[in-house]
Amino acid sequence: MIPGFGISLGFTIVYLGLIVLIPLAGLVLRSAGLGWSELYRIATDLRTVNAIWLSVWTAFIAAIINVPFGVLVAWVMVRYRFPGRRLLDAAVDLPFALPTAVAGIALTALYAPNGWVGAYLEEWGIKAAYTPLGIVIALTFIGLPFVVRTVQPLMEDIDKEVEEAAATLGAGRFQTVRRVILPSILPAVITGFALAFARAIGEYGSVVFIAGNIPYVSEIAPLLIIIRLEEYNYAGATTVATLMLMISFALLISINWIQAMTRRRYGNG
Amino acid sequence: MRISIKNVTKQFDRFPALGGVSLEIGSGELVALLGPSGSGKTTLLRSIAGLEHPSSGQILFDGEDVSNLSVGQRRIGFAFQSYALFRHMTVLNNVAFGLKVRPRKNRPSRAEIRKRATELLDLVQLGGLEERFPSQLSGGQRQRVALARALAIEPRVLLLDEPFGALDAKVRKELRRWLRQLHDRLGLTTIFVTHDQEEALELADRVVVMNKGEIEQAGTPVEVYDDPATAFVSEFLGTVNTFQTTLNDGIAEVLGTEFPVADADVGEGPQRRHGPAIAYVRTHEIELLSREHAVGIPAIVRAVFPFGGAIRVELAVEGYDMPIQVEVPRAFFEAGEVRVNSGLFVRATNARVFPQYN
Amino acid sequence: MANVFSRAPIGLRSAVNEGAITRVSLILTAVVFLALFLIMPLVLVFVEAFRQGVGAYLDALKEPDALSAMRLTVTVAVIAVPLNVLFGLAASWAIAKFQFRGKNLLISLIDLPFSVSPVISGLVWVLLFGSHAALSPWLQAHDIQILFALPGLVLATMFVTFPFVARELIPLMQEQGTTDEEAALSLGASGLQTFWHVTLPNVRWALVYGVLLCTARAIGEFGAVSVVSGHIRGKTNTMPLHVEILYNEYSFVGAFAVASVLALLALVTLGIKSILEWRYGNQLASGHRH
Numbered sequence: 016m017i018p019g020f021g022i023s024l025g026f027t028i029v030y031l032g033l034i035v036l037i038p039l040a041g042l043v044l045r046s047a048g049l050g051w052s053e054l055y056r057i058a059t060d061l062r063t064v065n066a067i068w069l070s071v072w073t074a075f076i077a078a079i080i081n082v083p084f085g086v087l088v089a090w091v092m093v094r095y096r097f098p099g100r101r102l103l104d105a106a107v108d109l110p111f112a113l114p115t116a117v118a119g120i121a122l123t124a125l126y127a128p129n130g131w132v133g134a135y136l137e138e139w140g141i142k143a144a145y146t147p148l149g150i151v152i153a154l155t156f157i158g159l160p161f162v163v164r165t166v167q168p169l170m171e172d173i174d175k176e177v178e179e180a181a182a183t184l185g186a187g188r189f190q191t192v193r194r195v196i197l198p199s200i201l202p203a204v205i206t207g208f209a210l211a212f213a214r215a216i217g218e219y220g221s222v223v224f225i226a227g228n229i230p231y232v233s234e235i236a237p238l239l240i241i242i243r244l245e246e247y248n249y250a251g252a253t254t255v256a257t258l259m260l261m262i263s264f265a266l267l268i269s270i271n272w273i274q275a276m277t278r279r280r281y282g283n284g
Numbered sequence: 285m286r287i288s289i290k291n292v293t294k295q296f297d298r299f300p301a302l303g304g305v306s307l308e309i310g311s312g313e314l315v316a317l318l319g320p321s322g323s324g325k326t327t328l329l330r331s332i333a334g335l336e337h338p339s340s341g342q343i344l345f346d347g348e349d350v351s352n353l354s355v356g357q358r359r360i361g362f363a364f365q366s367y368a369l370f371r372h373m374t375v376l377n378n379v380a381f382g383l384k385v386r387p388r389k390n391r392p393s394r395a396e397i398r399k400r401a402t403e404l405l406d407l408v409q410l411g412g413l414e415e416r417f418p419s420q421l422s423g424g425q426r427q428r429v430a431l432a433r434a435l436a437i438e439p440r441v442l443l444l445d446e447p448f449g450a451l452d453a454k455v456r457k458e459l460r461r462w463l464r465q466l467h468d469r470l471g472l473t474t475i476f477v478t479h480d481q482e483e484a485l486e487l488a489d490r491v492v493v494m495n496k497g498e499i500e501q502a503g504t505p506v507e508v509y510d511d512p513a514t515a516f517v518s519e520f521l522g523t524v525n526t527f528q529t530t531l532n533d534g535i536a537e538v539l540g541t542e543f544p545v546a547d548a549d550v551g552e553g554p555q556r557r558h559g560p561a562i563a564y565v566r567t568h569e570i571e572l573l574s575r576e577h578a579v580g581i582p583a584i585v586r587a588v589f590p591f592g593g594a595i596r597v598e599l600a601v602e603g604y605d606m607p608i609q610v611e612v613p614r615a616f617f618e619a620g621e622v623r624v625n626s627g628l629f630v631r632a633t634n635a636r637v638f639p640q641y642n
Numbered sequence: 643m644a645n646v647f648s649r650a651p652i653g654l655r656s657a658v659n660e661g662a663i664t665r666v667s668l669i670l671t672a673v674v675f676l677a678l679f680l681i682m683p684l685v686l687v688f689v690e691a692f693r694q695g696v697g698a699y700l701d702a703l704k705e706p707d708a709l710s711a712m713r714l715t716v717t718v719a720v721i722a723v724p725l726n727v728l729f730g731l732a733a734s735w736a737i738a739k740f741q742f743r744g745k746n747l748l749i750s751l752i753d754l755p756f757s758v759s760p761v762i763s764g765l766v767w768v769l770l771f772g773s774h775a776a777l778s779p780w781l782q783a784h785d786i787q788i789l790f791a792l793p794g795l796v797l798a799t800m801f802v803t804f805p806f807v808a809r810e811l812i813p814l815m816q817e818q819g820t821t822d823e824e825a826a827l828s829l830g831a832s833g834l835q836t837f838w839h840v841t842l843p844n845v846r847w848a849l850v851y852g853v854l855l856c857t858a859r860a861i862g863e864f865g866a867v868s869v870v871s872g873h874i875r876g877k878t879n880t881m882p883l884h885v886e887i888l889y890n891e892y893s894f895v896g897a898f899a900v901a902s903v904l905a906l907l908a909l910v911t912l913g914i915k916s917i918l919e920w921r922y923g924n925q926l927a928s929g930h931r932h
Contacts, residue, residue, distance in 0.1 A: 016827075017739050017740070017820060017823050017824065017827065017833070017836075018827075018833035019735060019739075019833050019837070020736060020739075020740045020742075022732075023732040023733070023735040023736040024732075024736040024740070024742070026728075026729070026732040027729065027732050027733040027736050027737075027748070028748075030725075030729045030732070031729075031733075031748075031751060031752065034729075034797070034800050034801055034804055035751070035754055035755055035801060035804060036751070037770075038766035038767060038769075038770055038801065039754070039758070039766055041766055041769050041770050042762070042765065042766050042769055045769050084672075084675055087668065087671060087672050087675070088672045088675070088676065090668065090672075091668055091669050091672040091673075092672075095665060095668070095669055097669050099673075101916070101920075103672075103673065103676050104916075105912050105913070105915070105916040106676060106680050106681060106912070107676070107680070108912055108915065109680045109681075109684065109908065109912065110680070111855075112858055112862075112908040112909075112911045112912050112915075113683075113684070113862070113904075113905060113908045114861070114862025114863070114864060114881075114882050114885075114901075114904045114908065115760075115862065115864045115865070115882075116862075116864040116882040116883075116885045116886055116901070116904075117687060117862070117882070117885065117901040117904050117905055117908075118683060119864075120687075120885065120889050120897055120898070120901060121683035121684070121686050121687050121690075121901070122683055124686055124690060124894075124898075125682060125683055125686055131682065131686065132678075132682070155679070156679060156680070156683070159679070159680070164929075168928075168929055174366055174368055175658060176364040176365070176366050176368035177368045177369075177370065178658040179335055179355070179362070179364065179368065179658055180362065180364055180368040180369075180370075180430075180433075181370075181381070181385075182335070182354075182355045182356055182658060183333060183334075183335070183355050183356070183360060183361070183362040183434070184356075184381055184382035184385065184433065184434075184436075184437055185356040185357075185359075185382055185385055185386060185437055186356065186381070186382075186385040187356065187385070188658075188659075188660055188661075190385045191658075194381070194384075194385065195370055198370075198372045198373075199370070199371065199372050201372070213757055216759070217757075217758065217759025217760065217761070217762070218759070218760075219759065219760055219761050219864065219865035219868075220760070220864035220865050220868075220882070224886075224889065236759075237759050237760070237761035237762075237865060238761075240759075240761050240762070240765055240869075241761060241868070241869060244765065244768060244869065249769065249772070249774055252765060253765075253769065256759075256761075256762045256765050259759055259762060260758065260762065263757045263758065263759070264757065266757070267757045271750075280372075280417055280419070281371045281372055281417060281419055
């Protein structure tokens with residue numbers, strides 16, 4: 016019998032409780048304390064609605080953009096050998112490793128009207144920085160590794176014989192990719208999408224510099240929480256936070272559900 | 285369909301996987317490619333399929349060179365060792381895949397595809413499992429789905445890579461019998477790869493024994509078993525005792541009896557008739573004699589394994605370093621002379637002797 | 643020798659590869675995308691930081707507020723990371739080596755901070771210790787400052803970096819099972835000896851990996867600490883917060899200079915991470931094996 020069960024589990028639960036559960040419970044209690052009508056009033060306040068809607072839709076678009084590019088990058092990393100591949104493979108994790116504030120100011124400088132990229136976009140009449148487009152760009156940056164890193168292991172696991180089987184049955188390369196390879200990594204793609212989406216909804220540091228932060232237009236939900244706090248409007252901050260938590264957990268549950276479904280159907284994977 | 289393999293070589297990086305293989309396979313034959321791992325048997329099978337491209341040589345289907353046909357154009361049915369089923373498709377969709385990916389002008393209607401796939405599943409005795417996913421099937425069922433899927437494109441030849449490799453012993457035997465019946469019914473030229481000699485000998489019309497990228501011998505199961513052409517085949521098939529011996533004008537002595545050197549093809553120059561040689565004697569080709577007969581070489585019983593119809597006995601023989609293995613009829617064992625430490629005489633009734641070339 | 647140079651007849655390719663043109667264009671698209679999207683911002687950080695020369699760059703870093711931000715960031719990480727390592731070891735030991743009810747729930751709860759917005763991770767501490775909170779009078783009476791001070795920064799950082807070590811160790815230790823430990827115990831080792839000589843060596847690279855990611859995040863965290871810090875220059879500003887302040891004051895060289903230090907740390911992190919994955923991939927949780 017291995018010793019240490021009581022002490023390790025005890026420490027785990029106490030630490031988890033103190034650092035995560037009690038603080039989160041405090042938030043939930045606080046919002047419950049507001050009462051339904053107050054909660055509803057703040058939640059339906061136009062500024063709240065706009066901020067949350069902005070966070071959700073920009074995060075969604077960014078995650079959608081990351082699906083084709085993430086799958087492409089994963090494919091290229093797994094299937095091809097070319098000089099610099101390992102370097103690029105490591106660079107995929109840059110958005111994980113780079114502090115969000117650094118990413119935020121760098122992207123802003125890049126896409127500002129006088130920036131390296133922003134200047135070109137300006138010529139075509141596209142404004143990126145300080146508009147929702149800028150938010151989408153920052154969120155795409157943040158989300159890319161989620162799709163790549165979720166899809167990559169599954170792609171590595173694709174049995175070469177399965178592709179050969181498709182070829183012996185007369186499928187062309189394009190048919191094999193479309194009907195065999197892509198469907199078999201679809202669950203990972205959806206999971207990666209959901210992870211990128213969930214992360215992007217709550218993202219703050221990389222977005223706040225490029226967003227412009229104009230109320231009702233380019234003010235994201237996390238920023239609204241901070242603004243409410245600065246106004247000592249705890250009820251407002253709590254309500255926005257609770258709404259965001261609900262969205263995150265809904266996403267979390269759907270990710271788990273997708274994975275459970277996949278496991279049940281296709282065996283492990 | 286007839287298949288001719290003409291002097292096919294395959295080079296992987298610097299290591300030769302096939303070194304000039306030639307083989308004729310008749311229409312409707314069931315052929316086993318038998319050999320240890322690394323013998324090139326799978327490379328040969330994959331070359332026939334078009335999954336590998338030979339470095340040189342030709343492969344002909346019914347006299348037509350298929351070297352320039354891609355794997356999809358060759359119309360071969362290939363069953364993979366891992367089955368390689370599409371795990372996100374139902375059993376029915378797996379089987380229907382080959383029909384669904386045909387160009388539109390050759391593609392049967394949806395209803396027709398469904399009907400054909402269902403028929404094939406009935407043929408492989410999996411009717412009723414159409415809507416299952418591969419993960420919900422047993423190993424034997426998966427193998428049969430893989431076969432049905434391969435048959436769906438009406439292949440000209442069926443190629444099976446270690447078809448029973450991943451199955452347990454009982455299922456393996458059942459499936460082996462079933463495959464033989466299926467082959468006899470469809471009359472399709474079939475080639476399968478195996479490292480299991482029992483499987484090859486029992487199932488195939490003809491066994492091709494391979495080693496180190498070359499064919500050692502091709503013949504009926506009886507031919508290769510009774511009349512091995514090379515030292516390798518002698519050692520690879522059956523349970524054999526190996527003896528170091530010396531050739532003297534083409535004759536070698538093994539366990540007190542003299543045997544002529546085997547009539548082997550040595551490739552270059554005349555066969556050597558003098559010098560070191562190696563002799564292979566199967567376990568049932570050694571006689572055990574009790575004291576009264578007193579011919580042969582004295583030996584002492586070291587161990588007895590009294591299971592089954594033939595009893596396996598391990599003996600230490602005077603003048604030989606390694607113990608020898610002998611199979612004796614159960615009746616002989618029951619006569620009571622074979623006990624651990626009892627003294628007996630051994631004599632070889634048959635042996636295959638090959639000169640040793642280094 | 644002729645065989646070495648021979649190839650498949652023209653027009654043929656391996657059954658499961660794309661043609662050269664497809665391959666090259668896919669690679670190019672991916673490379674260009676990554677270069678534009680990931681590498682360019684990184685390059686820009688350094689270009690902006692050195693815009694007014696090395697002297698200005700070094701001056702910006704030697705500025706007292708910048709130095710104190712660096713000190714504070716290191717202090718926060720030095721407190722938060724070891725505590726999370728301790729937690730990670732305890733949690734993975736309990737979860738991987740024993741069977742108990744509610745284990746899956748516990749694993750989900752450990753991952754919880756990953757799905758909470760950083761801003762909310764800071765907010766919860768404000769609600770707990772802020773002037774409105776129930777604890778507030780007691781804290782004031784005892785002169786304990788949590789928010790807008792080091793404890794708040796540490797707590798927020800701990801919340802955000804909470805799962806990193808545990809989630810590297812748990813899957814690996816579950817994979818490894820309990821046989822090694824049982825063997826050690828049967829040979830007379832004590833529980834602590836078993837942990838120290840058997841379990842820890844088995845997971846050491848995964849632990850290093852987890853600590854690396856945990857530290858990187860602790861140093862770079864922005865949203866959560868932004869909420870609890872109070873933004874007092876030279877006192878409660880960590881490096882990322884200092885970057886924000888300088889940037890908002892249009893002190894771009896200063897902002898990008900501090901940012902370049904953080905970017906450099908990120909690059910070092912990525913380098914070590916890649917080395918761990920390539921060299922010790924088989925000793926990491928299966929998701930990181932290459």
